[in-house]
Amino acid sequence: MIPAHTRRFQVGLFVAAAVGIWICYYLLSQAVAAGSQFAAQRSAVVTLRALTEAVEKAGGAGDPVRGIVGGFSDPTLASVRVIAFDGISLEASTAASDTGDLSAPRRLSRDEKSIYDRGQRLRAAVETNREEGSARKDEIEIERLAAGGIMLAAPIERDGAVVGMVQVETRPGRDDGAVVSPRSAVWWWAGAVLLFALLSNFVIREGRRWLLAAISAVLLVVAIAGYGRQALHALETHRRAIESSVAAQVDRLAHRTTALLAASSLDTTISAAAWDADSFRHPRGLIRADGTIDEAKLAGELAASASEVKKAIVAVGLLSLGILAFIGFGAASNIGLTLFRNRSSYYYILPAMIGMIVLVFFPFFYGIALSFTDANIYNTDKSIAETWSGIKNYTDILGDFNVAGRSAGGQLLFNYKNFYWTFYITIIWTISNVTIGVTVGLALALILNTKGLALRPIYRVLLILPWAMPNYITALIWKGMFHRQFGVINQVMEMLGGSAISWFDSPTTSFLTNLATNGWLSFPFMMVVSLGALQSIPAELYEAAVVDGASRWQQFKAITLPSIKPALIPAIILSVVWTFNQFNIIYLVSAGEPGSSTEILITQAYRFAFQEYRYGYAAAYSTVIFAILIVYATVQNRVTRATEAI
Amino acid sequence: MRTSKKLGFIAVIFLFSRFAVAQPTEIVVWHAYRAGEKAAIEKVVAAYNAEKASSGVKVTTLAVPYDAFADKISAAVPRGKGPDIFIYAQDRLGGWIEAGNTVEPIDFFLDKATKDRFLPTTMEAMTYRGSVYGLPLNYKVITMIYNKAIVQTPPKTSGELVTLAKKLTDRTTGKFGLAYWYADFYYHAALMNAFGGRVFDPGPKPVLNAPENVKSIELLVKWFDVGGFMPAEPSTALITSLFNEGKAGIVFSGPWFLGEIAKNINYGLAPLPTIDEAGGKPMRPWMTVEGVYVAGPSKHKDQAYDFAMYLTDLPSAKIMAVEGRQTPANKAVYNDAQVAGDPVLSAFRKQVEVAIPMPNLPEMTMVWSPATTAMNTITHKTALPKAALDLAQKELEAKVAALRKKP
Incomplete structure (x- = not known):
């Protein structure tokens, strides 16, 4: 009887080698087909x-x-x-x-x-x-x-x-032809699988798991690398054949065109070397006017494409090794077993899973993929692969430390479009807003909680009103109140003997207008939460404290605060996320004025996407925002777990 | 049992009737008009449908909210889900053409007679990189609107304007001689163009800080700072309320402003003044032209173009002018007695003579943000005109370069 783990490695190698070699074969046949198409296109361009x-x-x-x-x-x-x-x-x-x-x-x-x-x-x-x-x-x-x-x-x-x-x-039918035979791919695959089967069945029957893993991995790597080498060689031969056919074409047409021009008694100086060109009419420079190939340049291009192919083979090899390990070490069979045993549960969550995939995961991953491209309004018709730019957007965003500089007069100037400036503003914005919200909300809740307060329901409704109004209406009203000449705030200040301020002129005052508006909008929520928590504190606690001679402040510190903490902390966590992404207020009140200095990350991302049409850059910006919130969520999770212990 | 038989019978009849009657070719038109303008275009469409009833072509209109219009076009049309024709201002035209498969070039259809039908500058607005992409329908320009109770004769030169405005200004009661949204780059463009200023050189190469632009802003600074006859921090809402309360004698604004004027204000229109400082050249506002575009993926381009021709022809233009209160790009309509006798329409017709079409380059969308910032810092006196424009130019250059990276 062969041990189960030996079987698993046999199956693992069977599948992993099949996948790896098939991908190599597929890539090779695609490359050859693309090459043939490319050749047909090139010779057609030469003719044209x-x-x-x-x-x-x-x-x-x-x-x-x-x-x-x-x-x-x-x-x-x-x-x-x-x-x-x-x-x-x-x-x-x-x-x-x-x-x-x-x-x-x-x-x-x-x-x-x-x-x-x-x-x-x-x-x-x-x-x-x-x-x-x-x-x-x-x-x-x-x-x-x-x-x-x-x-x-x-x-x-x-x-x-x-x-x-x-x-x-x-005319059709010039570019069919080169088809890659799968025969040698099958040989490499069968060789590796059979050799391992022989070894594991007869030679190392009772072999240890790590020994089996090592042998199967070596066989897999040898098979993929061996087939990869063959593929590389086939590609090079194919490319050389293409070059010589295009060169022959250039030579033939050069003679014909000269003859034709001479027959019509026209100028016969032609630039045949420029005929083999890309779609921008830039000559490729591989073929000379006399129809010979520039060998040095061709060798350079071949070497460049060979290194690309090698990279792909290494990637395929790693993928196959992953599959081998996944099956060989038993993870695959475990997962399969779980799925089978709990299949009815998986049927139940299937509709929800599909919904999540379509509505949440797809847009999310598409956004992340977009962040690695330089997609913009000019290339919306191109695919993600064509506009791929790697991590350039991220290095542009995160690697730009040009936050501040000195002007010619020695004055300190900030670069307001810089990510770190916006991030700094966002943090200040979040902290100050939550602080204001909690302080004002808690203070009002304490006042409303006073025993025997007359007309309490009326006060409560009035204080909740700012929250009940749609926040963009509130934002526009506040913006109007901060108008320099006609705003009520400046008029009151002038009435009291002050002078009018241009609120949206300096980053500080402009920031204050945002803060005032959002403070107004955010305290009711905190008040409602605290009020609910306050009312659930048993009165006996205070009575006992009074008997013990505790002052009002001691009562607040030792009874009120700890009692409302379980309600307040989730509310604070929530309001941090809300404020961090509070688009409406910034967009409507200060609109980032002056010069984008009061933008927060989310409004800045909007401007990159819909005012500058740099979709890829904006996607990267949003992904960075997401990463920041993930870090915050993790830290906050730890903190809450710590607070739960009390 | 009976019902299902009946239903089957009805279904068969329905199928037959669908095949028996030839399907009419439906031309779908998207526009962003409302109220009177919408009624006018629907009247034109009804007349067209009546005329074409026998040919099996039927035009249907869909009013799409203005705010969402451009984005809807960008999203729907290239994927073949959009209309056959859409009507929109030329400022997004370049972007749509660069994105591809949105706007159909119509050079091929155009003959000289058609080109001559329109005011030449409106035709220019429909042209991108030497090809024509739409037929101009209506245009909008800024002109001078004045309160007849306060201003008896509208000023013709900037000298007259300044003298009059200073006389009318009384800061203690909040009265101003002249009010317009001068901090907005679009409104400022009229003054900028008087000096021969511009945003792009051929290329298109940004030249926000061209010396002419600087000069125009220096004049503006002189007006609001030294002259003091214009309100601080102007906005459309502020200007409307000042004019309606009789606290602003003269306003520079476009046709959209007329609908907001209170009933009790007796107003008149006159061309924008000439600028003494620019050698007596007139103020030349930026003109937006609403074009009729045939959608790139449309399956009925011939019929769509035919309707576009009808829509911009004289009888339709008259309906649009008289009933829709719009200013058509069709030249001939202004010879009509009813249109020529209309003080509003003829005033805009006079103003358009010197108007310059706003650039339809895709790069134009990138101008607004740096230009607005520059205008704000200048009007708030936190930067000198030259320095602010230099900064804006630098930002614009960087943005254009980022967009033009080699694919």
């Missing part, structure tokens, strides 16, 4: 650029262009269209539909609007990139056609201005 250069030499419009397009007739191209913006005209076309009445030159018809719009898009892209001195917008549009083949379009320039567009469609 050669044709565009010839068309530009022919002036971009008129009979010379039709001559060039007619003479070009490349076997890889299904159709060529040349349009000129001037007069919205189709200058030349080899498309099967553009014959007879529809043959060029003619005005584009209404259902060809998308062609014209594409040309205008390319013109705008070229102008944008030129003006900004950047490469942000594609200057060659590439689209895969549903019927196979690729549609490409490039701008025609004349005297530095874009005046038209060349659009080509390639």
Whole structure:
């Protein structure tokens, strides 16, 4: 009988090696397929650029262009269209539909609007990139056609201005071909699994758990690394084949284009080295004008991609080792057993779990994923992977210590947009608000709790009113009260002989307006909580204290405070979180004035997201806020546990 | 049993009727109009539907609250869930075009006659990077609104304005000669443009601290600080109440202000004055133009454009002007006797001659925050104009650079 843990390691290796090698195989076949597509696209771009250069030499419009397009007739191209913006005209076309009445030159018809719009898009892209001195917008549009083949379009320039567009469609079926055989993947996998089965069944039957773990791990690593090496080699061979085919293409077209231009007695100086370009029309620089490959540059690119592949293989290896350990050491079987035994309980929580996943966990993790990108208004159409920027947002936020500096006059200046300044304001804001809320609330509760107080219900209702009103209405009223010229607060101050203050002018006074408003809003809650707790203190305690000769202050310290503590502490904890994220008051009263100095973290995150449209940055900012609150929650948990002991 | 048979029968009939009658092509229009403006556009739509009843095209409108409008468009349209046509000011246009698949370029449809139908500057507002993306419907500009009981002849130059305003100001009773929201960058732009100031150079390269901008703010400081004929910390609510209480003789504001004027105030409109300090050049307010845009993912672009043409044509423009009390971008409507005789509409028509369309660049949304901060520090006299604008320029440059990082 084979021990259970040996079986587990056998199963573990079986699964882990299968997963690891399958992922490697999948990545390899994806890379080869992408490479083939990339190759087809590149050679199509070369053809397009050669044709565009010839068309530009022919002036971009008129009979010379039709001559060039007619003479070009490349076997890889299904159709060529040349349009000129001037007069919205189709200058030349080899498309099967553009014959007879529809043959060029003619005005584009209404259902060809998308062609014209594409040309205008390319013109705008070229102008944008030129003006900004950047490469942000594609200057060659590439689209895969549903019927196979690729549609490409490039701008025609004349005297530095874009005046038209060349659009080509390639024939389908040029990029199928390279399919990776799974045979060697299966061999590596089967080899590792069988070898381990032999060893564990016959050689080390009664082996110790750690020995089995070590042997299976070594076999797993060897199998993945061995297959990975093969994959890397296959990729390199594939890439070299692509380069030489593109180089041959450039060479062939260079001869053809020169001949064609000479036949039309046009200028025959061509820049064939620039034809192999990316979508910004920047030459890749891998292929020289004479159709030879720049070996040094290619070797550099191969080395760079090899290091990427190696990283991926290491990651896959670690994942497989994790799976092996998970199954081998029994965690998998334990979890499976629990799930099976308590299956009815899991059925019951399933609906709630789905709800939580859709409404809470998905947005939460999406936000966290977004925080690692530089998503902004310009790239909302791109996926998270395309805008990935790593931890840059976090280093920008947390690594910027430029909080304060000295101006030319030696005056201390704060950088109010800095995270640490905003964090500091948030902390001051939270502490001062909670302090005010608790002090005022408790004092009012004590007064209301006086025995025999007349009209108590009326006072109570009046004091709860600030809480009952929607807080944005209160906030706007307070903002009005702080107006410099017409606000009631300044008018009262002037009446008493003071002078008017521009409240929203300096960070301190501006902060005070927020504080006053939120203080007004937050004391009723504390008052209600304390009042409830006060009323539940038995009167005998005080009577006994009076008999013992305790003063009022001693009674308060020794009886009242400890008795209301269980009610007050949760209320304080809650109000800290509320105040920390109190968006309405800051946004409506001071609006961060002056110069964002009184923003708190949450309002600042809002401004980054919806005024500056830096979604990724704002997501990172929110994640930092979340992290701060997590730390607070953990600490507070400890503290509450400590207080519960009393 | 009987009921279920009946129901089945009804269902069959229903199915048949659905197939028998051709489905009308529905063009959905989103707009943010309310009250009279909404009634006017609905009247135009009803007339269009009556005219097109035989062709199977039916236009339906949906009034979306203004606050949520732009975000709704940004979210819904690129995913194909939005309308076929939407109407909105040009200030978000650049952002939508950059985001892609939101606004359809209409260069292809446009001919010269259509282009000539509109005031040239309104057409300019619809153009982004050399392509036209919408037909201008209405425009809004700031102009001079004065209380006829206090101001007999409206000032034509800044010299006249200052003299008159000083005479009317009495700080002890809280009376002011001139009141406008000068601390707001949008309102200040009129003065800035008089000096030839601007926010972007081609590129678009931010130039918030251009010398012309500084000069215009220096003049503003002279007005409210040395002149003292304008209220401190102005806001729209404050200006409305001052004007309605007869405590402000002159207000610079737009058509939105007219609805807030009290019934007992007899007001008049006149073009903004020329600025002596800028060599007698007129104040040139920023104009917002409401454009009719065809949505990028719309399935009926041809029909949608046809309706956009109808909506901006002369008969519709007249309905919008006379009944909706709007100021159409259509030129010809101002030759109509009823429109030409209207003092409000003709005043805005006069003002628009010198108005400049507010930039429709996506970078424009980043201008407001630093510009507002600069204006606030300047009007609160906590910084000198040049220093405040330099700071704002630095912030704007950083923001634009952050947005333009290479993908």
